[in-house]
Amino acid sequence: MKxxxxxxxxxxxxGKKVTKALRDAGKxxxxxxxxxAPIHFSADELSFSKLVxxxxxxxxxxxxxxxxxxxxxxxxxxxxxTDRILHVDFYQISEDKEVMLExxxxxxxxAVGVRNGGTLRIVSRKLRVKALPSNLPxxxxxxxxxxxxxxxxxxxxxxxxxxxxxxxxxxxxxxxxTSRTAVADxxxxxxxxxxxxxxxxxxxxxxxxx
Numbered sequence: 001m002k003x004x005x006x007x008x009x010x011x012x013x014x015g016k017k018v019t020k021a022l023r024d025a026g027k028x029x030x031x032x033x034x035x036x037a038p039i040h041f042s043a044d045e046l047s048f049s050k051l052v053x054x055x056x057x058x059x060x061x062x063x064x065x066x067x068x069x070x071x072x073x074x075x076x077x078x079x080x081x082t083d084r085i086l087h088v089d090f091y092q093i094s095e096d097k098e099v100m101l102e103x104x105x106x107x108x109x110x111a112v113g114v115r116n117g118g119t120l121r122i123v124s125r126k127l128r129v130k131a132l133p134s135n136l137p138x139x140x141x142x143x144x145x146x147x148x149x150x151x152x153x154x155x156x157x158x159x160x161x162x163x164x165x166x167x168x169x170x171x172x173x174x175x176x177x178t179s180r181t182a183v184a185d186x187x188x189x190x191x192x193x194x195x196x197x198x199x200x201x202x203x204x205x206x207x208x209x210x
Contacts, residue, residue, distance in 0.1 A: 001059050001136040004050050008043035008064040020207065028085050032062065032071055034092035039069065045085055052085065055104055060090060061134060069181040070094070072101060072131070093133050102126040103137055105158070105173060109145030114205060123172045127155060131163035147176045198200035 008030065019029050022042050032039040041064050051058060051073060062069045071090035073172070079086055094097050104126050116122050121170050127140055147153065152175040155167045 001057065001133070001138055003059045003061055005061045005063060006043050006047045006051070007043040008047075008062055010039065010041045010064045012040070014040050023086070024086075028088055030088040030090060032069055032090040032092050033074070034071075035069075039092075048085055048088065056135075056138065057101060057103060059093065059136070062090065072099060072133075078180050095133055098130050098132055099136070100128060100130045100178050101136055104127050104139050106139045106141050107144050107174060108141055109143045111144045111147040111148035111176050113147050113151065116149060117179055118176040119149075119179045120144070120174060121177055124155070124167075124173045124174075127158060127173075128166040129163040130166055135162040137163065142173055144174060144176075147174075149175055 011022075011029070014029075022029050026045050027042040028045050028048065029040070029042050032041070034147065039064070043062075051060065058073075060071045060073065063070055069090075069092055071092050073088070074091040075089040077086040078084065078087075090097070105122075105124060107120075107122065109118060111118070129136070129140075137160075142153060142158055153173045154163050154169060155171045155173060156169050158165060158173065
């Protein structure tokens with residue numbers, strides 16, 4: 001999985017006045033959990049743009065005061081009006097300890113059912129998985145090429161030896177639904193077939209009468 005680096009400064013004071021002063025200075029107060037004790041630090045708000053404003057998922061290397069901490073984003077709080085980042089929680093990770101993370105799903109291919117007039121519906125755009133940090137995928141790809149109208153793909157198609165999917169086997173990733181256009185085409189074909197049969201019968205009767 002891709003990783004980004006955030007440069008921060010460890011902080012000892014965590015009161016409201018200190019927090020407000022940090023935000024006024026364009027800094028974001030943060031906490032890293034999962035270690036022996038929580039680590040409080042702050043970083044420039046711009047440092048989070050590649051982590052927050054993207055559909056991609058990354059692990060994070062937090063550099064502060066000569067130390068490095070590997071982590072994943074756990075929670076983020078935004079201002080309800082300005083959407084500025086107010087606070088970020090991280091969770092410390094290590095290579096020998098599994099972590100849980102939501103990974104984006106990417107469908108590939110052009111489904112047969114869609115080419116025949118059906119509509120593709122994405123049900124699960126992210127899947128929660130559990131794995132060692134080195135085995136976390138950037139994205140989970142699902143091939144929909146062979147899907148026909150009415151078919152569904154379940155999370156079992158995304159199974160891997162590198163990670164465990166934390167969803168039930170009947171969780172749907174996507175499905176191809178029947179559209180009005182597809183139904184209309186099928187009815188039109190049936191009606192044409194019926195009219196052709198009736199025309200042949202009329203011609204046979206006319207020939208017999210002559």
